[in-house]
Amino acid sequence: MGIRLMGLAQAKQKLRRSLSARIRMISATGVDVPKGHFAVYVGELSSKKRFVIPISYLNHPLFQDLLNLAEEEFGYDHPMGGLTIPCSEEYFICLTSSLNCS
Incomplete structure (x- = not known):
C-alpha cells in the first residue's frame, strides 16, 4: 500500500512539472x-x-x-x-x- 501511494505521488509530481513547463511555453509564445x-x-x-x-x-x-x-x-x-x-x-x-x- 505504501509503495503504491509513493508511486502515485511521484506520478503526480511528474505530471505537475510537465504541465507547468507546458503552461510556461504556451504563455511565452501565446501572448x-x-x-x-x-x-x-x-x-x-x-x-x-x-x-x-x-x-x-x-x-x-x-x-x-x-x-x-x-x-x-x-x-x-x-x-x-x-x-x-x-x-x-x-x-x-x-x-x-x-x-x-x-
Missing part, C-alpha cells in the same frame, strides 16, 4: 494570439514563419486537407512545439487569402 485565433508554423525546415489565423479556418475543407498533411508528416508530437503546416509560405498565404474572401 500575441488574440481570442478566436491560433498560431501555426509554415515554411521550410530552416525558416519557419509563424502565422496567427482565425479558428473558423478549421471548418474549411481546404484547411482540413493541410491539417491531414501535417498529421501524415509530423504526427501529433513534433519538435516545433506548435502546429506545423507542411507547405510553402506562398501557398499558405494564397490559401488563407482565398479563405478570407469566402
